[in-house]
Amino acid sequence: MAKKSRRKGKGxxxxxxxxxxxxxADPELAxxxxxxxxxxxxxxxxAAVISRSQASSDVARIVxxxxxxxxxxxxxxxxxxxxxxxxxxxLQSRAAGWTILRNLTLEENPDFCIHLYRLDILAMMQYxxxxxxxxxxxNEKPFIKTTKTEKYCxxxxxxxxxxxxxxxxxASDEIKEAITxxxxxxxxxxxxxTSPDVEEDGAANALEALWRxxxxxxxxxxxxxxxxxxxxYKHLGSTQTSSVFPxxxxxxxxLHSIYGQMGWHDKNPGPKGETEVTNLxxxxxxxxxxxxxxxxCDRGDRWQRRLTLLEVALEVLASIATTYQEVILDxxxxxxxxxxxxxxxxxxxxxxEEMADERDEWNGFSDDDEMxxxxxxxxxxxxxxxxYGDEDDMDMDDIAADMDIVTGQIDEGVxxxxxxxxxxxxxxxxxxxxxxxxxxxxRGEERDVDGIESMRxxxxxxxxxIAWTASTLDLEDPQYEDIAQQWRPLAKMLWKKVxxxxxxxxTDDISLASMAxxxxxxxxxxxxxxxxxxxxxxxxFIALFKLLSNTNLNPEEEASDDLTDPxxxxxxxxxxxxxxxxxxxxxxxxxxxxxxxxxxxxxDSTTRPAEMIEALNQIMEIYADEDNPSEKIFWEKEKVLxxxxxxxARGRKSVKTVDRRKEPELRERGDETLMxxxxxxxxxxxxRPKDS
Numbered sequence: 001m002a003k004k005s006r007r008k009g010k011g012x013x014x015x016x017x018x019x020x021x022x023x024x025a026d027p028e029l030a031x032x033x034x035x036x037x038x039x040x041x042x043x044x045x046x047a048a049v050i051s052r053s054q055a056s057s058d059v060a061r062i063v064x065x066x067x068x069x070x071x072x073x074x075x076x077x078x079x080x081x082x083x084x085x086x087x088x089x090x091l092q093s094r095a096a097g098w099t100i101l102r103n104l105t106l107e108e109n110p111d112f113c114i115h116l117y118r119l120d121i122l123a124m125m126q127y128x129x130x131x132x133x134x135x136x137x138x139n140e141k142p143f144i145k146t147t148k149t150e151k152y153c154x155x156x157x158x159x160x161x162x163x164x165x166x167x168x169x170x171a172s173d174e175i176k177e178a179i180t181x182x183x184x185x186x187x188x189x190x191x192x193x194t195s196p197d198v199e200e201d202g203a204a205n206a207l208e209a210l211w212r213x214x215x216x217x218x219x220x221x222x223x224x225x226x227x228x229x230x231x232x233y234k235h236l237g238s239t240q241t242s243s244v245f246p247x248x249x250x251x252x253x254x255l256h257s258i259y260g261q262m263g264w265h266d267k268n269p270g271p272k273g274e275t276e277v278t279n280l281x282x283x284x285x286x287x288x289x290x291x292x293x294x295x296x297c298d299r300g301d302r303w304q305r306r307l308t309l310l311e312v313a314l315e316v317l318a319s320i321a322t323t324y325q326e327v328i329l330d331x332x333x334x335x336x337x338x339x340x341x342x343x344x345x346x347x348x349x350x351x352x353e354e355m356a357d358e359r360d361e362w363n364g365f366s367d368d369d370e371m372x373x374x375x376x377x378x379x380x381x382x383x384x385x386x387x388y389g390d391e392d393d394m395d396m397d398d399i400a401a402d403m404d405i406v407t408g409q410i411d412e413g414v415x416x417x418x419x420x421x422x423x424x425x426x427x428x429x430x431x432x433x434x435x436x437x438x439x440x441x442x443r444g445e446e447r448d449v450d451g452i453e454s455m456r457x458x459x460x461x462x463x464x465x466i467a468w469t470a471s472t473l474d475l476e477d478p479q480y481e482d483i484a485q486q487w488r489p490l491a492k493m494l495w496k497k498v499x500x501x502x503x504x505x506x507t508d509d510i511s512l513a514s515m516a517x518x519x520x521x522x523x524x525x526x527x528x529x530x531x532x533x534x535x536x537x538x539x540x541f542i543a544l545f546k547l548l549s550n551t552n553l554n555p556e557e558e559a560s561d562d563l564t565d566p567x568x569x570x571x572x573x574x575x576x577x578x579x580x581x582x583x584x585x586x587x588x589x590x591x592x593x594x595x596x597x598x599x600x601x602x603x604d605s606t607t608r609p610a611e612m613i614e615a616l617n618q619i620m621e622i623y624a625d626e627d628n629p630s631e632k633i634f635w636e637k638e639k640v641l642x643x644x645x646x647x648x649a650r651g652r653k654s655v656k657t658v659d660r661r662k663e664p665e666l667r668e669r670g671d672e673t674l675m676x677x678x679x680x681x682x683x684x685x686x687x688r689p690k691d692s
Contacts, residue, residue, distance in 0.1 A: 021075055029067060036062070037071045044080060049090045056085055056096030063103045078104070078119070086124055095153040098128065098160035105167040113171035121168070122175075122182055125161060129188040132158050136195055143197045158192055159202050165189065166209035176213055180220045190230040193239075193251075200246045201305065207250030208312065214257040221261040224254070233258070237278075249286050249309050252279040253316045260319070265327045266423050276320050280426035283313045287433045307451040314437070314458040317430065321465035324423050328472045421483065427466045428486050432493070434459050434466075439497050460498065460515045467494060467522035475526055491523045492532050499523070503540040513544055514570035521573055524580040531581070535590060538581055542597050545574035549606065566610035566666050575601060575611055579618025583625070592634060595622065599640075602647040609654045609666060613673045616651060619644070620680050626687070641684060648677050 023030045040062075043055035059077065062068040077100070085097035101121070105113055135154050136143050143151070165185060169176040179185055192198050192206035210232075214220045225233050239251040256279050264270040266277075290310055438459035470491070475484035502516035520541070524531050548571045566572070575598065582594035601607050602615040622628065623640070634640060655670035 024071070024074070029071060032067060033071050033075075037068065037075060041072075041075050041077070041080070045084065049088075049093070052085070052088060053090050053092040053096065056093045056100065060096050060099040060103060063100060063107065066107075069104070069107060073104075078116070082119060082121070082124065086128075091150065091153045094128075095156035095160075098157050098164070102160035102164045102167075105164055110167075110171040113168045113175070117168060117171070117175050117178070122178055122185070125164065126182050126184045128157060128161060129182075129184040132161070133184065133188050133191055136191055136197060155199075155202065158188065158198075159205055161185075162189060162192060162202070162205040162209045166205075166212045169209070169213045176217060177219075179213060180217060180223070186220070186223060187229070190224070190227055190232040193247075194230045194232060194235045204246035204250045204309070207247065207254055211250060211253035211257055211312075214254060214261070216261070217257075218261055221258050224258060225262075245286060245289075245306070246309055248282050249313050249316075252282045253312055255279055256316050256320060260323050265324065266421060267327060267331055276324070276423045277426055279316070279320065280423065280430065283317055284426070284430040284433065286310065286313050287430065287437065290437065304451060307455055310437075311451075311455050311458050314434070314455065314462045317427070317434070318458070318462040318465045320423070321427055321462065321469045324427070325465070325469040325472050328424075328469070424469065424483070425486070427469065428490060431463065431466055431490055434462050435493065435497055438463060439501060457512065457515070460512070460519070463494060463498060464515055464518045464522065467491070467519050467526070471522045471526035473526075476528075488527050488530055491527045492530065494519055495523050495532050500534070500537060503537055510548070510570065514573060517541060517544065517570060517573040517577055521576040521580060524577060528580075528583075533581060535587070538578055538590065538594060541574045541577050545571050545597075545601075548574075566608065566663070567614075567669075569608065569610060571608065571611045572614045575614045575618060579615070579621060582618070582622050583628075588629065588633060592638075595619070595634065596638075598622075599643055599647065603643065603650055605650070607654070609658050609670055612651055612654050613666075613670050616647060616673050616677055619647075620676060623684070624680075635688065641681065644677070644681055644684075648674060648681065651677065 023033060040055050040058050043051045044059065046052055046055070059072065063072065081097045081100055085093055085100075088094055088097070101116070105116070132154055134140075135146065135150075136158075143154070146154070165179055169179055189206045189210050193203050193210065195203075198206075210220075210224070214224065227233065236251045236255050239247050255274075256276065259265065259270065259274060259276060259279075262270065264274050266275055269275050287310070290306070438456050470483075470487050473480050473483065475487060499516050499520045502512060507513055520537070548569075578594050578597055582591050582598070598615045598619050602612050602619065607615070623635075651670070651674050655667065655674060658667045658670060660667035
């Protein structure tokens, strides 16, 4: 009889500090380890308090050096700090330990923060926060009467805890929720933000942490609004207008998160009339008061801190613009008709039901791997087997109504009255100053200034978001004439000073070129034929698209938001700009070049599905205008109809490769685009250009 196999018991966790650390193979690193790292580690674990305190301070100073930092991590410095330094009787040692952890999280990637979280760093932060809160509260004696050394150590601890909390919270949503559930940590951050005994930078650090943690965090926002002990919410409002640069900017950032989470804006202000207008005024003041020339002669800590806060201001401005774009869109929907306009399908379900028979005809969207309907029985549109006029019993009015649905030209009777838009007006007013910060980001002589390039990219990102918010409004509608008059000169300035300047710089920075393309698309969409188009910019967009098609991006670029969302990919932006320019008055040779690019892109088997979808949508928009001279000249000459039929067939294959479970939006939009293209081809077969 076979013996039962013994189940191995759970092995004991190996103590990381008990394992010997092998020296690095690199002779230089091995020498550095022997000369500098090992002596510090030995002193850090010395029995003498003075030695431990001195070693902790030494470690805090050298973690900024990458080689030293990596060697310290090899020597298990994190475990030493968590087990020994942070529990040291010496307050000075503990303060240095928190400084080390703060610096490590700032230098290392988010995975390091997750590693700390798994080592239960929050429990130690909770304990340290309680200790600092008690000292600041002055329960035993006022903080101002503590010794000079104690003041220094307490400040070292809280100026480390706040950035540490921020780094941990931004590493993952799980950690953010875990910190929110630790009342002592939240209380300390609120206390730092409101206490008169805390210096400006310490308060700004705490506010910055609260800002990051309150983004998409309803629980924390409710805690801040209901806090009766520190009255943090009331303090934020008063700090904005009475405080100096650091605290005012960070207070505006926290208030922006609160307003966004609570849904307070121009159309739905808070209980005391709270909107983003005051935030915009504070941020505008900070940006107007910034002189970038100082960066070329002052690279000290003071300037670097100011540059960091300027990035915060620009990031908040970009977020305000995005949030307000959603407000405009939601307001448009809420003021729309409850019943479908005449001639238009009211809901997606109605639309699907109406199209059920036609969907069977072209059979493009089964989840099965193979098409189940024979094309001989159900020919695709334009295949020549069945004349379009005999495909169904739709009359001319029905087909015309379909075209209205495809191109979005039907009047829904929506009266969008946005007569009072102070937030949008505030964004317009601050835009020239943001452009001033952005227009040098491609100048090589300034790239060596720490933080300048990052700050300027934040400025370009804010410009992009403001431009897209403006493009959300139909500025050709007479009710928006006042806003249009303010926006047109700003949009032209963006095209000349930002878009053209970046394109003409010959930059090899794909991220920068992508942001410029996004701005160009928004500008051309919002002001149409008023774009100051020189006749050459389109070549840059086409060249960028081809470059992206033939370039393998590095992991950081692949992980960016522009590449994780297929419709935000730089290639899609290039197609969007080209399509918009093709609709505006241009020379016929330029329009032909633009249209050929769009059609070739939609037919290319290597085109990404999102790019193919955008190209087809742009083509339909261009040729929906029956007065477009390009249509009358090129339709028959270039055999556009036949090429669109080929694009429809190519599109079906491309969309079928998209898994609707993994990428539901991409699949849905692909299905919708091909359905619209089916109707478009049908309509254009019966309504060929009159003058062709």
